Amino acid sequence: MDRRVRKSQEAIMEALISLMAEKEFEKITINEIAERADVNRGTVYAHYTDKYHLLDLCIETHLDQLIASCMPLEGLNEPAYPTKDSLLRVFTMLEKHTAFYTTLLTSKGVPALRSRLLEMICLGIRQQYTDLQFPAGVDQEVRIQFMASATVGVIEWWFTNPVSYSAEDITGQLWAMLEQNQMLPGKQLV
Known part of the structure:
Protein backbone atom coordinates (compact mmCIF):
# COMPACT_ATOMS: atom_id res chain seq x y z
CA MET A 1 0.00 0.00 0.00
CA ASP A 2 1.21 3.48 -0.89
CA ARG A 3 2.58 5.34 2.13
CA ARG A 4 0.37 8.40 1.45
CA VAL A 5 -2.75 6.24 1.32
CA ARG A 6 -1.80 4.52 4.57
CA LYS A 7 -1.12 7.87 6.27
CA SER A 8 -4.49 9.22 5.10
CA GLN A 9 -6.31 6.14 6.36
CA GLU A 10 -4.54 6.31 9.72
CA ALA A 11 -5.37 10.02 10.05
CA ILE A 12 -9.03 9.34 9.21
CA MET A 13 -9.25 6.51 11.76
CA GLU A 14 -7.57 8.61 14.44
CA ALA A 15 -9.95 11.47 13.66
CA LEU A 16 -12.96 9.20 14.13
CA ILE A 17 -11.68 7.91 17.48
CA SER A 18 -10.86 11.39 18.77
CA LEU A 19 -14.33 12.61 17.76
CA MET A 20 -15.93 9.61 19.45
CA ALA A 21 -14.17 10.58 22.67
CA GLU A 22 -15.96 13.93 22.46
CA LYS A 23 -19.44 13.03 21.23
CA GLU A 24 -21.81 10.22 20.34
CA PHE A 25 -20.96 8.24 17.21
CA GLU A 26 -24.39 8.89 15.68
CA LYS A 27 -23.80 12.66 15.80
CA ILE A 28 -20.43 12.54 14.03
CA THR A 29 -20.44 13.57 10.37
CA ILE A 30 -18.10 12.72 7.52
CA ASN A 31 -17.30 16.44 7.24
CA GLU A 32 -16.13 16.51 10.86
CA ILE A 33 -14.01 13.40 10.33
CA ALA A 34 -12.44 14.89 7.20
CA GLU A 35 -11.76 18.20 8.90
CA ARG A 36 -10.19 16.55 11.95
CA ALA A 37 -8.04 14.31 9.73
CA ASP A 38 -7.03 17.30 7.59
CA VAL A 39 -8.22 15.65 4.39
CA ASN A 40 -11.06 16.50 2.07
CA ARG A 41 -14.42 14.77 2.22
CA GLY A 42 -13.72 12.96 -1.06
CA THR A 43 -10.64 11.32 0.46
CA VAL A 44 -12.75 9.84 3.23
CA TYR A 45 -15.23 8.47 0.68
CA ALA A 46 -12.39 7.17 -1.49
CA HIS A 47 -11.47 4.78 1.32
CA TYR A 48 -14.75 4.22 3.20
CA THR A 49 -18.38 3.87 2.15
CA ASP A 50 -19.63 5.73 5.22
CA LYS A 51 -18.79 6.26 8.88
CA TYR A 52 -20.10 2.78 9.76
CA HIS A 53 -17.70 1.20 7.28
CA LEU A 54 -14.91 3.34 8.72
CA LEU A 55 -15.75 2.21 12.25
Whole structure:
Protein backbone atom coordinates (compact mmCIF):
# COMPACT_ATOMS: atom_id res chain seq x y z
CA MET A 1 0.00 0.00 0.00
CA ASP A 2 1.21 3.48 -0.89
CA ARG A 3 2.58 5.34 2.13
CA ARG A 4 0.37 8.40 1.45
CA VAL A 5 -2.75 6.24 1.32
CA ARG A 6 -1.80 4.52 4.57
CA LYS A 7 -1.12 7.87 6.27
CA SER A 8 -4.49 9.22 5.10
CA GLN A 9 -6.31 6.14 6.36
CA GLU A 10 -4.54 6.31 9.72
CA ALA A 11 -5.37 10.02 10.05
CA ILE A 12 -9.03 9.34 9.21
CA MET A 13 -9.25 6.51 11.76
CA GLU A 14 -7.57 8.61 14.44
CA ALA A 15 -9.95 11.47 13.66
CA LEU A 16 -12.96 9.20 14.13
CA ILE A 17 -11.68 7.91 17.48
CA SER A 18 -10.86 11.39 18.77
CA LEU A 19 -14.33 12.61 17.76
CA MET A 20 -15.93 9.61 19.45
CA ALA A 21 -14.17 10.58 22.67
CA GLU A 22 -15.96 13.93 22.46
CA LYS A 23 -19.44 13.03 21.23
CA GLU A 24 -21.81 10.22 20.34
CA PHE A 25 -20.96 8.24 17.21
CA GLU A 26 -24.39 8.89 15.68
CA LYS A 27 -23.80 12.66 15.80
CA ILE A 28 -20.43 12.54 14.03
CA THR A 29 -20.44 13.57 10.37
CA ILE A 30 -18.10 12.72 7.52
CA ASN A 31 -17.30 16.44 7.24
CA GLU A 32 -16.13 16.51 10.86
CA ILE A 33 -14.01 13.40 10.33
CA ALA A 34 -12.44 14.89 7.20
CA GLU A 35 -11.76 18.20 8.90
CA ARG A 36 -10.19 16.55 11.95
CA ALA A 37 -8.04 14.31 9.73
CA ASP A 38 -7.03 17.30 7.59
CA VAL A 39 -8.22 15.65 4.39
CA ASN A 40 -11.06 16.50 2.07
CA ARG A 41 -14.42 14.77 2.22
CA GLY A 42 -13.72 12.96 -1.06
CA THR A 43 -10.64 11.32 0.46
CA VAL A 44 -12.75 9.84 3.23
CA TYR A 45 -15.23 8.47 0.68
CA ALA A 46 -12.39 7.17 -1.49
CA HIS A 47 -11.47 4.78 1.32
CA TYR A 48 -14.75 4.22 3.20
CA THR A 49 -18.38 3.87 2.15
CA ASP A 50 -19.63 5.73 5.22
CA LYS A 51 -18.79 6.26 8.88
CA TYR A 52 -20.10 2.78 9.76
CA HIS A 53 -17.70 1.20 7.28
CA LEU A 54 -14.91 3.34 8.72
CA LEU A 55 -15.75 2.21 12.25
CA ASP A 56 -15.85 -1.45 11.18
CA LEU A 57 -12.46 -1.22 9.49
CA CYS A 58 -11.02 0.67 12.44
CA ILE A 59 -12.15 -2.09 14.80
CA GLU A 60 -10.94 -4.78 12.41
CA THR A 61 -7.50 -3.16 12.12
CA HIS A 62 -7.04 -2.98 15.89
CA LEU A 63 -8.33 -6.52 16.46
CA ASP A 64 -6.00 -7.86 13.74
CA GLN A 65 -3.10 -6.24 15.60
CA LEU A 66 -4.36 -7.78 18.82
CA ILE A 67 -4.57 -11.25 17.25
CA ALA A 68 -1.06 -10.91 15.85
CA SER A 69 0.25 -9.91 19.28
CA CYS A 70 -0.91 -13.14 20.92
CA MET A 71 0.48 -15.54 18.33
CA PRO A 72 3.39 -17.72 19.43
CA LEU A 73 6.71 -15.98 18.85
CA GLU A 74 8.94 -17.57 16.23
CA GLY A 75 11.99 -19.34 17.56
CA LEU A 76 10.76 -19.53 21.16
CA ASN A 77 9.06 -22.94 20.94
CA GLU A 78 5.91 -21.61 22.59
CA PRO A 79 2.95 -23.98 22.81
CA ALA A 80 0.06 -23.53 20.37
CA TYR A 81 -2.35 -22.70 23.20
CA PRO A 82 -2.39 -19.43 25.14
CA THR A 83 0.26 -18.96 27.79
CA LYS A 84 0.72 -16.30 30.42
CA ASP A 85 3.33 -14.69 28.12
CA SER A 86 0.93 -14.57 25.16
CA LEU A 87 -1.78 -13.09 27.42
CA LEU A 88 0.71 -10.46 28.59
CA ARG A 89 1.44 -9.56 24.94
CA VAL A 90 -2.31 -9.05 24.42
CA PHE A 91 -2.65 -6.78 27.45
CA THR A 92 0.49 -4.88 26.46
CA MET A 93 -1.02 -4.26 22.99
CA LEU A 94 -4.30 -3.19 24.60
CA GLU A 95 -2.41 -0.83 26.91
CA LYS A 96 -0.48 0.61 23.95
CA HIS A 97 -3.80 1.61 22.34
CA THR A 98 -5.58 2.79 25.49
CA ALA A 99 -7.30 5.75 23.80
CA PHE A 100 -8.87 3.54 21.14
CA TYR A 101 -10.12 0.82 23.48
CA THR A 102 -11.31 3.20 26.19
CA THR A 103 -13.25 5.26 23.67
CA LEU A 104 -14.92 2.31 22.00
CA LEU A 105 -15.65 0.41 25.19
CA THR A 106 -17.26 3.47 26.80
CA SER A 107 -19.30 4.58 23.76
CA LYS A 108 -22.88 3.65 24.57
CA GLY A 109 -24.02 3.49 20.96
CA VAL A 110 -21.15 1.30 19.77
CA PRO A 111 -21.34 -2.25 21.11
CA ALA A 112 -19.46 -3.48 18.03
CA LEU A 113 -16.03 -3.67 19.66
CA ARG A 114 -17.22 -5.71 22.62
CA SER A 115 -19.10 -8.24 20.48
CA ARG A 116 -16.25 -8.53 17.95
CA LEU A 117 -13.71 -8.91 20.75
CA LEU A 118 -15.81 -11.66 22.35
CA GLU A 119 -16.20 -13.41 19.00
CA MET A 120 -12.45 -13.17 18.32
CA ILE A 121 -11.50 -14.55 21.73
CA CYS A 122 -14.00 -17.43 21.44
CA LEU A 123 -12.63 -18.35 18.02
CA GLY A 124 -9.04 -18.19 19.26
CA ILE A 125 -9.77 -20.38 22.27
CA ARG A 126 -11.76 -22.83 20.15
CA GLN A 127 -8.96 -23.14 17.57
CA GLN A 128 -6.17 -23.49 20.08
CA TYR A 129 -7.88 -25.81 22.55
CA THR A 130 -9.52 -28.35 20.23
CA ASP A 131 -6.97 -31.12 20.89
CA LEU A 132 -6.33 -30.37 24.56
CA GLN A 133 -7.97 -32.08 27.49
CA PHE A 134 -9.70 -30.03 30.15
CA PRO A 135 -10.82 -31.19 33.57
CA ALA A 136 -14.05 -33.19 33.35
CA GLY A 137 -17.45 -31.89 34.29
CA VAL A 138 -17.94 -28.86 32.04
CA ASP A 139 -18.82 -28.90 28.36
CA GLN A 140 -16.00 -27.47 26.25
CA GLU A 141 -18.25 -24.86 24.55
CA VAL A 142 -19.51 -23.62 27.93
CA ARG A 143 -15.89 -23.39 29.09
CA ILE A 144 -14.93 -21.40 25.96
CA GLN A 145 -17.82 -18.97 26.45
CA PHE A 146 -16.94 -18.56 30.13
CA MET A 147 -13.25 -17.90 29.45
CA ALA A 148 -13.97 -15.46 26.62
CA SER A 149 -16.69 -13.58 28.54
CA ALA A 150 -14.51 -13.36 31.64
CA THR A 151 -11.58 -12.06 29.61
CA VAL A 152 -13.67 -9.45 27.79
CA GLY A 153 -15.25 -8.43 31.10
CA VAL A 154 -11.82 -7.91 32.65
CA ILE A 155 -10.67 -5.93 29.60
CA GLU A 156 -13.77 -3.74 29.76
CA TRP A 157 -13.38 -3.19 33.48
CA TRP A 158 -9.67 -2.41 33.05
CA PHE A 159 -10.41 0.39 30.59
CA THR A 160 -13.47 1.83 32.30
CA ASN A 161 -12.38 1.68 35.93
CA PRO A 162 -10.28 4.42 37.51
CA VAL A 163 -8.12 1.82 39.31
CA SER A 164 -4.89 1.65 37.36
CA TYR A 165 -3.24 -1.72 36.79
CA SER A 166 -0.30 -2.25 34.49
CA ALA A 167 -0.52 -4.83 31.71
CA GLU A 168 1.68 -7.11 33.83
CA ASP A 169 -0.53 -6.75 36.92
CA ILE A 170 -3.83 -7.37 35.12
CA THR A 171 -2.33 -10.35 33.27
CA GLY A 172 -1.20 -11.86 36.55
CA GLN A 173 -4.62 -11.36 38.11
CA LEU A 174 -6.52 -12.87 35.16
CA TRP A 175 -4.09 -15.79 34.81
CA ALA A 176 -4.39 -16.61 38.52
CA MET A 177 -8.19 -16.67 38.25
CA LEU A 178 -8.09 -18.92 35.17
CA GLU A 179 -5.79 -21.32 37.03
CA GLN A 180 -7.87 -21.26 40.22
CA ASN A 181 -11.01 -22.06 38.26
CA GLN A 182 -9.37 -24.87 36.27
CA MET A 183 -9.91 -23.01 33.02
CA LEU A 184 -6.50 -23.82 31.55
CA PRO A 185 -5.67 -27.12 29.86
CA GLY A 186 -3.67 -29.49 32.02
CA LYS A 187 -4.14 -27.28 35.10
CA GLN A 188 -6.09 -29.16 37.74
CA LEU A 189 -6.34 -28.31 41.38
CA VAL A 190 -5.13 -31.10 43.59
